[in-house]
Amino acid sequence: MPTRRHALSASAKLALLLLGAGILPAAAQAQAAGFNQAAFDAKSLAEVMKALGAGAPAASGDVTVSAPDIAENGAVVPVGASSSLPGVKRLLVLVEKNPSALSAIFDVSEMVDANFSTRVKMGQSSDVYAVAMMNDGRVLYAKKEVKVTLGGCGG
Amino acid sequence: MTRILWAGAAAAIAASSPAVWAQQKSSAEGIAEYRAMLADGNPAELFEAKGEALWKTRRGPKNATLEACDLGKGPGVVKGAFVELPRYFADTGRVQDLESRLLTCGETLQGISAAETAATPFGRGEQANIEALVAYISAASGGMKFNLPQGNPEERKMFELGKRAFFYRAGSHGFACASCHGEAGKRIRLQDLPDLTKNPGNGIGFAAWPAYRVSSGELWGMQRRLNDCYRQQRFPYPGFGSDVTIALAVYMGVNAKGAESIAPSIKR
Amino acid sequence: MADPMRIRAQMSGDKATVRVLMAHEMETGQRKDAAGKVIPAWYIQQVQAKLNGKDVLSAQWGPAVAKNPFLQFMIKGAKAGDKVSVSWVDNRGDTRTDEAVVS
Numbered sequence: 001m002p003t004r005r006h007a008l009s010a011s012a013k014l015a016l017l018l019l020g021a022g023i024l025p026a027a028a029q030a031q032a033a034g035f036n037q038a039a040f041d042a043k044s045l046a047e048v049m050k051a052l053g054a055g056a057p058a059a060s061g062d063v064t065v066s067a068p069d070i071a072e073n074g075a076v077v078p079v080g081a082s083s084s085l086p087g088v089k090r091l092l093v094l095v096e097k098n099p100s101a102l103s104a105i106f107d108v109s110e111m112v113d114a115n116f117s118t119r120v121k122m123g124q125s126s127d128v129y130a131v132a133m134m135n136d137g138r139v140l141y142a143k144k145e146v147k148v149t150l151g152g153c154g155g
Numbered sequence: 156m157t158r159i160l161w162a163g164a165a166a167a168i169a170a171s172s173p174a175v176w177a178q179q180k181s182s183a184e185g186i187a188e189y190r191a192m193l194a195d196g197n198p199a200e201l202f203e204a205k206g207e208a209l210w211k212t213r214r215g216p217k218n219a220t221l222e223a224c225d226l227g228k229g230p231g232v233v234k235g236a237f238v239e240l241p242r243y244f245a246d247t248g249r250v251q252d253l254e255s256r257l258l259t260c261g262e263t264l265q266g267i268s269a270a271e272t273a274a275t276p277f278g279r280g281e282q283a284n285i286e287a288l289v290a291y292i293s294a295a296s297g298g299m300k301f302n303l304p305q306g307n308p309e310e311r312k313m314f315e316l317g318k319r320a321f322f323y324r325a326g327s328h329g330f331a332c333a334s335c336h337g338e339a340g341k342r343i344r345l346q347d348l349p350d351l352t353k354n355p356g357n358g359i360g361f362a363a364w365p366a367y368r369v370s371s372g373e374l375w376g377m378q379r380r381l382n383d384c385y386r387q388q389r390f391p392y393p394g395f396g397s398d399v400t401i402a403l404a405v406y407m408g409v410n411a412k413g414a415e416s417i418a419p420s421i422k423r
Numbered sequence: 424m425a426d427p428m429r430i431r432a433q434m435s436g437d438k439a440t441v442r443v444l445m446a447h448e449m450e451t452g453q454r455k456d457a458a459g460k461v462i463p464a465w466y467i468q469q470v471q472a473k474l475n476g477k478d479v480l481s482a483q484w485g486p487a488v489a490k491n492p493f494l495q496f497m498i499k500g501a502k503a504g505d506k507v508s509v510s511w512v513d514n515r516g517d518t519r520t521d522e523a524v525v526s
Contacts, residue, residue: 035468035514040485068192070185072345073423076369076489078192095487099453103487106496111479113438113497119193119489121451147185149345150370150423198491200429201446372448372490 040102045094045129045141048102052092054133060140065093065130066117067146074122074148081106081130082115083140090133091116096143097126122148186345190421199290199367199419202374206291209284215265224260226253226292237296238416241405243307250313252404254378255396257288273395277379289365289376293418300415301362303408310405313398317406320399321351330388332403336360346423351407358417361407366422374419377404430523432498432507439501439525441472443494443509451486467492467511474498475506501525 039051049057066080081091091114093103103120114132122128125148131141210221210233226236227244241252247259258269261281272281305311324331335341336351349360356362365376375383381400382392393399426446432439445467452464464486472480479498498507503525510520 035483040483068185068189070182070189072186072189073370075372076193078189078493098487099451100485100487103485105483107481109479109481111474111477111499113499115497116482117493117495119493121449121487121489196442196444196493196495198444198493201426201444201491204429205426369489 036105039105040100042101043099044101045096045131048092048094049131049139052090052105052133054139055137057131057139057141060132060142063130063132063140063142065128065142065144067128067144069145070147070149071122073150074124075150076119077122077128077146077148078117078119079103079128079130080115080117081132082113083130083132085114085132085134085140087135088114088132089135092129092131092133093118093120094129094131095120095122095126096129098123122146124148182345193369193421197367197419197421198369198372199294199365199374199421202287202290202367203294203419204291206287206289209288210291215261215267217264217266219264219266221257221260221264221288223264224257226256233292233295235296235299237293237418238299238301239303241310241313241401241408242304243309250307250309250401250405252377252396252401253289253292254285254376255401257285258396269396277375277382278373286365286374286376286379290374290419293365293416296416297418298415300413301408301411303405303412305409313402313405314409316398317402317404320403321406326389328389330390332384332388334388352410354411354414357415358420359414361404361411362414362416363418363420363422365418366420368422370423375422425517425519428509428511428519428521430507430509430521432501432505432523432525434501434503434525435497437500439474439498439505439507441494441496441498441507441509441523443492445492445494445509445511445519447490447492447511447513449486449488449490449492465513465515467513469512470494471510472496472498473508473510474501476508 036051039048042048042051045057062085063083067077071077079093081093088108091106091108094101095103104118106116108114126146127143128146129141129143131139133139213220223230226233227239227242228236237253241250243250251259258272261267261272262269267281272285275282305314321332335348339350341348349355351360364380365374367374378395378400381403385392428446429444430441432441447467448465449467450462450465452461454462456462466486467484470482470484471478480496505525506522507525508520508522510518512518
């Protein structure tokens with residue numbers, strides 16, 4: 001009869017096998033230190049903010065999200081997140097209707113402008129958010145609807 | 156009271172007008188804005204950098220670089236070569252496009268089998284290197300005007316062959332290249348289809364390939380572009396570097412005389 | 424080792440605008456191959472940038488960032504001749520660092 005210790009070590013071996021085969025859940029695969037897997041697994045803006053330990057976001061004219069009205073292909077959609085306010089700690093980019101809402105987190109040091117541009121994949125037409133997490137705990141956002149003519153998540 | 160009503164009405168109109176205005180900004184304008192946003196920072200640059208390194212790296216059984224490769228303007232001359240291809244080459248006795256010329260140089264200079272590369276699927280193995288080289292070499296002619304030579308009888312013959320191939324209808328749907336590219340003003344969904352029987356303008360049609368395709372994140376040379384055209388026409392692909400594909404490039408390239416190249420560009 | 428990044432850093436006023444193109448598949452883990460098997464997620468998770476060896480930017484990315492990612496940011500107080508380095512680490516633990524000089 002298998003002992004508990006035996007069963008545990010067997011499951012550890014299985015885990016190693018599965019890890020090698022790339023079948024373990026995403027949480028086990030994240031390897032970069034300090035990577036906030038929970039935030040990147042979250043399905044909604046509210047869940048993302050919770051995973052980041054932040055309060056509910058408020059719309060603000062001091063945060064800007066720049067994105068095209070229409071993306072010819074959802075595989076590559078240029079998005080900019082910026083804020084002219086002092087005291088921005090982090091800027092986030094979210095695509096609301098993506099399988100996971102959070103696309104990127106930028107930490108704003110005093111050496112850089114709170115202004116980042118990147119490109120994201122969009123699975124379908126969706127609101128795109130720029131969220132500014134402030135040093136004083138406030139969370140501010142701006143959003144824009146981006147229409148996607150061809151989804152970019154593959155499959 | 157009237158003032159409040161007016162303010163309310165104005166607010167209602169202001170609230171609804173963005174939606175109205177968004178409809179009035181045409182899809183074409185929206186797409187143009189999208190493409191403009193992507194123009195700076197074209198991932199094709201990653202392929203260009205890789206291609207430049209490959210040009211100067213010793214490879215193959217002969218352990219040689221491509222720096223002695225003659226692309227039509229003399230051994231090793233890269234700048235300006237792209238906008239004069241395809242052209243006749245005396246050493247092979249035939250008209251060649253950039254990609255078949257890279258097969259020739261790969262074999263004669265480096266000992267890499269042209270036949271094997273031609274049989275390799277796009278994007279894999281040596282084909283991935285060809286993509287990078289094509290990005291590098293075309294970039295070196297960026298902004299220059301197409302000026303394919305037609306002085307040699309073989310070059311003129313290939314133009315005529317290309318014209319016939321362009322209008323040749325076959326396959327299950329009776330498509331020809333001309334079905335999509337035979338007249339101005341055509342479009343498939345949101346993609347404009349340039350008229351390739353004439354010069355469609357700077358950076359359009361023949362002048363836009365090779366290109367980085369965002370939909371697949373791949374760099375496509377003209378050979379791969381033609382391969383996909385044939386697939387859409389329900390024709391079998393005539394083969395990498397085949398006479399028909401070179402002839403079509405001669406036809407399109409001569410028609411595009413004077414157009415500025417923007418290769419490698421960025422495409423859907 | 425991954426292909427090199429393309430980094431351009433240009434002065435504009437008293438800031439350096441840095442534009443980076445990274446060579447990476449950024450596979451979401453949502454796609455299936457021809458045999459119906461899921462293609463495993465493979466994407467850059469962390470990005471760091473330094474000016475003359477000093478940290479100026481860190482970022483965390485998810486798989487929704489596009490393939491062959493583009494990044495633009497502005498460094499305050501930089502000057503021509505300064506060195507900008509950009510590094511990334513992906514979910515497999517692969518890493519790449521490249522440098523450019525501010526022009």
